[in-house]
Amino acid sequence: MKIYLPLDSAAVALGADEIAEAITAEAQKRGVSITLIRNGSRGMVWLEPMAEVATEDGRLAFGPMTLEDVPALFDDLAAHPKALGLTDELDWMRRQTRLTFARCGVIDPLSLHDYELHHGLKGLKRALAMAPAAIVQEVTDSGLRGRGGAGFPTGIKWKTVHDAKASQKYIVCNADEGDSATFADRMLMEGDPLTLVEGMAIAGIAVGATKGYIYTRSEYPIAITQMQKAIQVARAAGILGPRVLDSDYAFDMEVRVGAGAYVCGEETSLLNSLEGKRGVVRAKPPLPALQGFMGKPTVVNNVISLASVPVILERGAAFYKNFGMGRSHGTMALQIAGNVKFGGLFETAFGLSLGEIVNEIAGGTASGRPVKAVQVGGPLGAWFPTSLFDTPFTYEDFAAKDGLIGHAGLTIADDRTDMLKMARFAMEFCAIESCGKCTPCRIGAVRGVETLDRVAAGDPSALPLVADLCNTMKSGSLCALGGFTPYPVMSALTHFPDDFATTRAAAE
Amino acid sequence: MSATPEFGDAGLETLHEILNAHRGMEGALLPILHAVQEAFGHVPQEALPVIAKDLNITRAEAHGVMSFYHDFRENPAGRTVLKLCRAEACQSVGADALADHARGKLGIDWHETTADGAVTLEPIFCLGLCACGPAAMVNGKLVGRTDAAKLDRILEGAR
Numbered sequence: 154m155k156i157y158l159p160l161d162s163a164a165v166a167l168g169a170d171e172i173a174e175a176i177t178a179e180a181q182k183r184g185v186s187i188t189l190i191r192n193g194s195r196g197m198v199w200l201e202p203m204a205e206v207a208t209e210d211g212r213l214a215f216g217p218m219t220l221e222d223v224p225a226l227f228d229d230l231a232a233h234p235k236a237l238g239l240t241d242e243l244d245w246m247r248r249q250t251r252l253t254f255a256r257c258g259v260i261d262p263l264s265l266h267d268y269e270l271h272h273g274l275k276g277l278k279r280a281l282a283m284a285p286a287a288i289v290q291e292v293t294d295s296g297l298r299g300r301g302g303a304g305f306p307t308g309i310k311w312k313t314v315h316d317a318k319a320s321q322k323y324i325v326c327n328a329d330e331g332d333s334a335t336f337a338d339r340m341l342m343e344g345d346p347l348t349l350v351e352g353m354a355i356a357g358i359a360v361g362a363t364k365g366y367i368y369t370r371s372e373y374p375i376a377i378t379q380m381q382k383a384i385q386v387a388r389a390a391g392i393l394g395p396r397v398l399d400s401d402y403a404f405d406m407e408v409r410v411g412a413g414a415y416v417c418g419e420e421t422s423l424l425n426s427l428e429g430k431r432g433v434v435r436a437k438p439p440l441p442a443l444q445g446f447m448g449k450p451t452v453v454n455n456v457i458s459l460a461s462v463p464v465i466l467e468r469g470a471a472f473y474k475n476f477g478m479g480r481s482h483g484t485m486a487l488q489i490a491g492n493v494k495f496g497g498l499f500e501t502a503f504g505l506s507l508g509e510i511v512n513e514i515a516g517g518t519a520s521g522r523p524v525k526a527v528q529v530g531g532p533l534g535a536w537f538p539t540s541l542f543d544t545p546f547t548y549e550d551f552a553a554k555d556g557l558i559g560h561a562g563l564t565i566a567d568d569r570t571d572m573l574k575m576a577r578f579a580m581e582f583c584a585i586e587s588c589g590k591c592t593p594c595r596i597g598a599v600r601g602v603e604t605l606d607r608v609a610a611g612d613p614s615a616l617p618l619v620a621d622l623c624n625t626m627k628s629g630s631l632c633a634l635g636g637f638t639p640y641p642v643m644s645a646l647t648h649f650p651d652d653f654a655t656t657r658a659a660a661e
Numbered sequence: 662m663s664a665t666p667e668f669g670d671a672g673l674e675t676l677h678e679i680l681n682a683h684r685g686m687e688g689a690l691l692p693i694l695h696a697v698q699e700a701f702g703h704v705p706q707e708a709l710p711v712i713a714k715d716l717n718i719t720r721a722e723a724h725g726v727m728s729f730y731h732d733f734r735e736n737p738a739g740r741t742v743l744k745l746c747r748a749e750a751c752q753s754v755g756a757d758a759l760a761d762h763a764r765g766k767l768g769i770d771w772h773e774t775t776a777d778g779a780v781t782l783e784p785i786f787c788l789g790l791c792a793c794g795p796a797a798m799v800n801g802k803l804v805g806r807t808d809a810a811k812l813d814r815i816l817e818g819a820r
């Protein structure tokens with residue numbers, strides 16, 4: 154009997170380890186021989202911990218599992234109280250286009266055999282048969298844009314590094330994923346780490362880099378361990394090392410762990426941190442592509458950007474480019490979070506409307522109350538009111554509404570949410586996490602908190618100051634931490650003026 | 662440098678083992694600080710000059726790096742370190758009220774340790790558990806959908 158139970162952080166945080174122990178104990182008690190595979194999550198967080206049992210018809214899902222539900226896994230499965238049916242037939246799964254996450258939650262994450270059975274290494278093998286410049290061209294043609302937030306075309310970045318002449322080049326994977334409401338990087342590293350290894354190896358071959366670093370967060374203990382193990386598996390199999398899959402290319406990588414600084418997700422701050430320095434943002438130019446890690450040409454890409462490369466190489470640029478809308482090609486791993494009925498990871502082509510995502514896919518709030526606002530793109534993203542729910546999920550459409558999609562995290566908040574409080578939090582977060590390099594960010598954010606406190610106390614003269622401050626931060630900040638904090642603040646103010654009504658406190 | 666009684670020769674030896682293990686590494690300072698904190702529970706004052714000398718940087722530089730990052734602590738933490746997520750997605754499901762509950766119950770504020778040395782309370786900004794918040798981390802263990810009752814059970818165990 155083959156049982157799957159995720160080792161994914163969300164599943165573990167909801168008790169998966171205890172369920173795993175109970176399954177093993179129950180099997181022993183009954184004298185049933187089982188193989189328990191700790192896989193990644195399918196992304197249906199509201200069903201975690203979700204167990205799956207392999208049957209002739211496919212994998213049957215059961216969840217959310219409690220300890221009491223364990224014994225029944227060994228009885229008539231159809232009668233199990235948490236039976237959900239075939240995993241692949243679940244609505245959430247059927248509606249997705251899983252390209253980057255095709256294997257996540259399906260395979261044993263550290264089994265190379267499983268990985269290859271599910272098309273793993275095909276992209277790398279094809280890349281090895283191509284000229285490096287042709288690999289770069291393929292990525293450019295796919296329309297892939299950076300999934301870390303800024304949406305810069307990945308192929309163009311790679312070309313700059315490819316064309317640079319240097320004794321040493323690097324691939325740095327940005328796995329710092331600090332945005333609230335995001336966990337796609339984490340899920341991929343935990344559930345299908347070999348895909349990231351493969352993507353980075355392809356990047357290395359394409360641009361002439363022989364060394365890669367994955368910079369991730371100390372808040373992600375399971376992802377760290379999984380990545381380290383996957384690197385060992387890949388090394389043992391000759392995927393990493395002096396001769397990648399017996400080719401003339403060398404590539405190896407290691408994992409580095411940050412230390413609780415949000416700003417280190419910014420690529421130049423990340424590079425400083427990787428070099429063992431304070432994570433202060435560097436002025437650009439020079440571009441990291443030309444002078445990055447240790448001053449050498451460096452590709453800095455998000456986990457999902459790099460993990461999308463294997464499928465692009467395997468299926469071809471045109472296949473990938475065909476998905477999406479406008480200039481947003483391919484798929485995006487939406488991370489639906491906060492006060493939500495069906496929260497989790499949903500990979501789909503660009504172009505769904507925000508309303509479809511929030512109401513139809515995510516089922517609205519968990520509290521059952523009306524949705525008030527959705528913050529898209531993490532702590533530097535704008536709050537969207539329901540009146541903007543027709544906005545299609547693309548880079549351009551969100552920018553046109555004074556927002557951004559960022560790393561595609563969505564925080565759903567119900568009607569009890571005080572948007573003045575959320576605006577204040579945005580300023581407070583910026584003040585806590587500022588790297589300190591520029592005054593509008595370092596001091597401005599502190600002033601922002603004070604000024605919003607005055608608004609809350611009923612001072613009507615403070616409101617215009619908030620807007621002024623935001624303008625100063627926008628124009629006078631070196632990076633998007635100071636520069637984009639105005640997005641959540643001003644969107645809250647613009648779309649929810651009632652929450653900022655200065656008469657409120659006076660009337661109370 | 663002479664070792665203080667608190668740090669001691671054994672501490673110095675551990676430190677040198679750590680430094681040796683990181684020799685030749687590009688950008689070794691953060692991995693070293695992590696390893697030191699792992700070994701000692703904090704980064705002892707006495708360790709910094711030794712690390713700085715080994716990496717050929719100034720003491721001020723080493724201190725500057727250490728103080729930049731929220732993770733590194735100069736003083737030992739309580740026996741249980743409770744980290745509560747304060748970020749937006751967790752706020753939308755009641756993280757603020759939960760934090761108030763924790764602070765009230767423990768009688769401490771963020772970054773403080775209870776007088777008996779049992780619990781240190783730290784804020785954290787996102788654990789990637791945003792679809793099952795409020796999220797917490799208790800001595801490295803992840804906790805999802807943390808409510809007051811769950812938190813009380815955790816704190817009971819920490820006494």
Ligand SMILES: Cc1cc2nc3c(=O)[nH]c(=O)nc-3n(C[C@H](O)[C@H](O)[C@H](O)COP(=O)(O)O)c2cc1C
Binds near residue numbers: 417420421
């Ligand atoms: C304050 C701040 C935090 C950021 N955090 C991240 C992050 O956690 N992960 C990430 O991939 N990019 C992050 N970015 C964006 C990076 O600077 C950079 O654009 C990205 O790593 C490039 O990779 P991509 O082109 O594949 O997206 C952040 C930017 C800023 C300004």
Ligand code: SF4
Binds near residue numbers: 434586587594630631
């Ligand atoms: S905007 Fe803030 S975080 Fe960014 S460089 Fe300036 S001070 Fe640093």
Ligand code: FES
Binds near residue numbers: 333750796
């Ligand atoms: S916002 Fe709390 S875990 Fe992400």
